[in-house]
Amino acid sequence: MKKYIIKSVFLLSILLTIGCSDDEYLDKQPPDQLTSENFWRNAEDARSGLTAAYSELEARSNFWDGWQEGRSVVEYFRSDYVLPGPDATNYSHWMSIYNFNYTNGHIFLDVLWSTNYKGINFSNQVIKNVSEMTADQISNSEKEQILGEAYFLRGYYHFKLLTLFEQIIIRDDIVAPATLDKALATRPEAWDFVMQDFKTASDRLSFEIQPQDYGRANKGAALGYLGKAYMYKAGDESSNTSDDYQNAAEAFAKVIESGQYALVDDFKSLFNGENENNKESIFELQFKSGDATSYNATRLHSFVADWAIGGWGGILADDRLVAEMKEEGMIAENGLYDNRLYSTLYFDDPYFNDESTKRMEGSTWDSLIEATYGDPNAKDDVAIFRKWLPEPLEGNGYIGLNVTLLRYADVLLMYAEALNETGNTEKAVELINEVRTLHGNVPAVALNSKEEVFEQLMHERVMELSLESTRFFDLRRWGMLDEAMSAAGRNGFNAQEHSYLPIPLSEIQTNTEIN
Incomplete structure (x- = not known):
């Protein structure tokens, strides 16, 4: 493609x-x-x-x-x-x-x-x-x-x-x-x-797609977006009907039962260009670095990356996101927080300040922040997004790093939500654990009620899908925009006026x- x-x-x-x-x-x-x-x-x-x-x-x-x-x-x-x-x-x-x-x-x-x-x-x-x-x-x-x-x-x-x-x-x-x-x-x-x-x-x-056709839609993309559309419709008070979650579940089930998709072990590789068009990708936007005959490149990484790591400094993460992603504590099998945290964000932490490993662009958080802003503590109250960044970032201008628009993990979590809303809480927990144990390297959770499952799903979607164009739309369909924006100090927001453009x-x- x-x-x-x-x-x-x-x-x-x-x-x-x-x-x-x-x-x-x-x-x-x-x-x-x-x-x-x-x-x-x-x-x-x-x-x-x-x-x-x-x-x-x-x-x-x-x-x-x-x-x-x-x-x-x-x-x-x-x-x-x-x-x-x-x-x-x-x-x-x-x-x-x-x-x-x-x-x-x-x-x-x-x-x-x-x-x-x-x-x-x-x-x-x-x-x-x-x-x-x-x-x-x-x-x-x-x-x-x-x-x-x-x-x-x-x-x-x-x-x-x-x-x-x-x-x-x-x-x-x-x-x-x-x-x-x-x-x-x-x-x-x-x-x-x-x-x-x-x-x-x-x-x-059909579900089958050949390598030369990567980026084109197949049956999995059509069913995945059909299910996603039903989920969004279910949260739309102007349009929802009692069968929306059931319809979503049926569409997602066909994607899962096809056997065409699977979660990828290396979470970070989903976003840094090392594992494009993989088994977890359902619909992926294709980019190609410019050469003598063609040009279809992106600089999304430059927008996302902070000045401290050579980007244009377009965006940062609130430290409330770091707190949310640390919420369960250091329970990962390797003694760290949920491992998705480290693939999603750079932040002030011993993990990114280890001089022996230099895990942040070949350096440490303190060194890069001090070199850029004059004080190693200058950005302790924010984090830098890591998704969509090639590694290393330095030297990358207009490049061909793909952006996945729909991942299998998103389908599994939406399916879990649809099942939870239609009474199959037990199966919903299984799906949550399938995602979190592999991508987060954290233990499975035991949940018994619909309310507990929903609370965990809200957390899992933050852990899994931050900076993947889902958060605002999730909050809107859950009816939580006013509450969330107020907590963020976004006082100019009013759901009645700003839920839609x-x-x-x-x-x-x-x-x-x-x-």
């Missing part, structure tokens, strides 16, 4: 040239549209169209205001355990997200909205045009595969929008002049549409069907 993504650059240059000038927008010409007369002639065209649909994942077609900063700030800064890094205060548009005083004219909102809808339009082009291809143009098996992936992508883009924005527009066909202006859907309508696309994708796709001003100004 890494090599295929590059081809999308050329295709996108065609797509974005058609129907995207200011005058054409004023005349309401359909954006990003190709016609059957000049495209969609054969299987190669179908593959190229599908690659274009993948190219908008996580807003990466807009490197800075989308992938690199927009997604990171919107999804990380709204966590109660995250603090702005030393560089963040230089950017008022970053800080407005952190302080929850942004407006609907914010550039990041506009980019996240528009890139997801570009992805939807590309997906719709594939669905419509590949559906019309004959057996002479494309084989039946490849046609089904490409359509399955296109339905998955359309569902994924709508899902991303629905988790970010309070209301969205359902786009189920290629944008045309008559449909540029379209009303907002209700959240129940949008959830139904997302579920149906993931179901359609899962019916068309507002519809971007650009959409309101150009869509006559939105008031």
Whole structure:
């Protein structure tokens, strides 16, 4: 998939040239549209169209205001355990997200909205045009595969929008002049549409995936996101129904019973580029370092890493996260805290101050902090995120470090939560222990009540998934945002106003069907 993504650059240059000038927008010409007369002639065209649909994942077609900063700030800064890094205060548009005083004219909102809808339009082009291809143009098996992936992508883009924005527009066909202006859907309508696309994708796709196709969706991704969507819907008071947890459990069970996935022993290797596209990865965003023929790189590591270790200083962790991750004490088999702590964070601790091992970028916490900030105690009240950093960090600029969007461990924990909510607490405990004993190197827990299991699940999701774009959304579906933000001193937050992002001003100004 890494090599295929590059081809999308050329295709996108065609797509974005058609129907995207200011005058054409004023005349309401359909954006990003190709016609059957000049495209969609054969299987190669179908593959190229599908690659274009993948190219908008996580807003990466807009490197800075989308992938690199927009997604990171919107999804990380709204966590109660995250603090702005030393560089963040230089950017008022970053800080407005952190302080929850942004407006609907914010550039990041506009980019996240528009890139997801570009992805939807590309997906719709594939669905419509590949559906019309004959057996002479494309084989039946490849046609089904490409359509399955296109339905998955359309569902994924709508899902991303629905988790970010309070209301969205359902786009189920290629944008045309008559449909540029379209009303907002209700959240129940949008959830139904997302579920149906993931179901359609899962019916068309298989679990098997070849190495040359890593990064493409398969049946496991479709079912995993179907279950995740049901979990999010279950926590959405505007839309939830009594069968959401059961539906989620059924989708997750199929992923687990497939036998295609397993937990990886080395937790740290899931994030530092040493073990990409592994058995735990269900859906993984592919990156590739630039070379003479292609370019599809990332600098997420630079945003995440503090100045002390050679990063740009975009983000820090509140010491409350360290306290949460130390909560069970030094109970690991190796005499340390839950080992996931050390793979998630750098912090002031004997583990990172051991001169004989120098476990922090070839040095120690005190040495690096003193060299950067003039005092070894200058950052004792915060921690530095370690996830998504190559090792060593030094010397890494634009690189090809993949980012996993859905892991098997997340599926196991969501499955445990769904089972707990539907009365199977015993099985839920088994799943919790499967994750924590392997990744955390800590003893199994014995839990007897639904309440105890839920409390442990909240803890396990912090231990397992910090800085993986889950925390804010977990708190929201649990109805705990106000409580968590208050505990973090985030006084500008109000759940009624800030649980979802507002519809971007650009959409309101150009869509006559939105008031």
